[in-house]
Amino acid sequence: MDTRLADFIRDTRAGKEAEEILRSCVHCGFCTATCPTYQLLGDELDGPRGRIYLIKQVLEGKPVSEKTRLHLDRCLSCRSCETTCPSGVKYSRLLDIGRQVVEEKLPRRAGAALTRTLLRQVLPRPAIFRPLVKLGQALHPLLPTALADRLPPPGSFTARPWPVQARQLRRMLLLAGCVQPALAPNINAATARVFDKLGISLFEEAKAGCCGAVRFHLNDQAAARDDMRRNIDAWWPHVEAGIEAIVVTASGCGVQVRDYGYALIDDAVYAKKASKISELCRDPAEIIAAERVKMLDFLAAVRVERGKLAFHSPCTLQHGLKIRGIIEEFLDSAGYQLSPVAEAHLCCGSAGTYAILQPELSGRLRENKLAALSAAAPRMIVTANIGCLMHLQAGSVLPVRHWIELMDEILA
Numbered sequence: 001m002d003t004r005l006a007d008f009i010r011d012t013r014a015g016k017e018a019e020e021i022l023r024s025c026v027h028c029g030f031c032t033a034t035c036p037t038y039q040l041l042g043d044e045l046d047g048p049r050g051r052i053y054l055i056k057q058v059l060e061g062k063p064v065s066e067k068t069r070l071h072l073d074r075c076l077s078c079r080s081c082e083t084t085c086p087s088g089v090k091y092s093r094l095l096d097i098g099r100q101v102v103e104e105k106l107p108r109r110a111g112a113a114l115t116r117t118l119l120r121q122v123l124p125r126p127a128i129f130r131p132l133v134k135l136g137q138a139l140h141p142l143l144p145t146a147l148a149d150r151l152p153p154p155g156s157f158t159a160r161p162w163p164v165q166a167r168q169l170r171r172m173l174l175l176a177g178c179v180q181p182a183l184a185p186n187i188n189a190a191t192a193r194v195f196d197k198l199g200i201s202l203f204e205e206a207k208a209g210c211c212g213a214v215r216f217h218l219n220d221q222a223a224a225r226d227d228m229r230r231n232i233d234a235w236w237p238h239v240e241a242g243i244e245a246i247v248v249t250a251s252g253c254g255v256q257v258r259d260y261g262y263a264l265i266d267d268a269v270y271a272k273k274a275s276k277i278s279e280l281c282r283d284p285a286e287i288i289a290a291e292r293v294k295m296l297d298f299l300a301a302v303r304v305e306r307g308k309l310a311f312h313s314p315c316t317l318q319h320g321l322k323i324r325g326i327i328e329e330f331l332d333s334a335g336y337q338l339s340p341v342a343e344a345h346l347c348c349g350s351a352g353t354y355a356i357l358q359p360e361l362s363g364r365l366r367e368n369k370l371a372a373l374s375a376a377a378p379r380m381i382v383t384a385n386i387g388c389l390m391h392l393q394a395g396s397v398l399p400v401r402h403w404i405e406l407m408d409e410i411l412a
């Protein structure tokens with residue numbers, strides 16, 4: 001695509017990168033067919049090709065309007081378009097650059113700005129978020145259904161015990177995260193128990209916190225980079241001591257940590273460390289896949305027919321981390337019958353804070369996703385990301401679980 005960037009950005013690193021991405025797009029439109037928002041709205045500007053065009057205009061110095069922002073805000077950052085694109089266009093990088101410029105050139109109205117500030121301040125802070133969730137549970141019958149449905153069911157705060165720490169020779173860090181320990185602490189405990197069986201001890205570093213994804217996707221990229229630096233400082237002594245990996249059980253956070261090297265590329269102090277952290281970042285599926293023979297032996301020993309389930313692969317897992325088929329193999333080997341799921345590449349509508357900021361589109365995407373997941377009458381839905389888990393659970397009577405919890409229960 002022929003491009004002439006405006007002076008304000010042309011010679012910056014972001015400008016050069018954006019120009020290269022814009023030039024790599026040949027405008028073929030293949031990506032449009034697999035874009036969830038284009039499928040719902042049928043507007044070219046609500047598909048990747050249209051959004052690329054809008055960002056090009058902004059970077060070329062054309063006026064930024066509320067309409068520009070509307071179409072960029074409606075993007076889920078699901079990266080389905082990247083998986084489809086035959087030219088390897090790095091759409092999500094371009095979107096981050098475009099959103100940042102739009103945010104700077106056109107400040108949001110007071111109400112919208114306040115909502116975003118609250119989300120940025122509350123979600124990444126467990127000390128505030130956890131008591132709010134508990135309060136919400138206590139007041140459950142009094143809350144509006146839309147809010148009550150988003151709260152975890154009573155009892156979800158109970159985690160099975162962690163194995164004895166540091167008893168294995170192999171040791172890996174585990175990201176505790178921000179929202180997940182408040183909503184579903186059993187996920188990390190279950191991961192630690194499964195890894196212990198594989199000869200790996202996991203431990204959390206208390207000084208680490210939110211991975212930065214919440215603030216990054218709310219366009220507070222500077223604060224997100226502070227989150228990343230804090231985590232790097234917290235983890236670095238363990239990296240120097242030779243830690244094997246940093247395991248992240250929410251694929252949404254995993255994608256962000258995998259991106260630390262890129263996000264801090266211009267930081268003279270942190271760039272190298274950030275790149276090392278990205279190298280060490282692993283989804284649990286990747287670690288278990290490296291121990292595949294051992295895991296399949298364990299599962300074969302306890303295999304029984306366990307009934308039908310539907311696996312929802314989060315966008316961050318399949319399009320972001322590009323992990324496909326691994327979890328499905330372990331579930332199948334444990335004796336579950338995996339239901340076929342139509343349009344499995346499409347987002348469920350959770351997408352970080354999208355469910356809160358774009359409730360109408362998010363609700364329609366969830367409805368479609370739940371219809372696809374439930375079509376073969378499974379007895380539960382299984383996924384790999386806390387955001388998708390909570391979002392789908394709020395709209396379904398079927399239990400929605402993290403796959404690692406099933407592995408833990410089966411191997412117990």
Ligand code: SF4
Nearest residue numbers: 025026028029031085
């Ligand atoms: S598929 Fe790729 S090259 Fe084609 S329009 Fe979409 S982003 Fe551009």
Ligand code: SF4
Nearest residue numbers: 035075076078079081
């Ligand atoms: S990231 Fe997802 S929602 Fe956004 S343009 Fe690409 S496919 Fe569409």
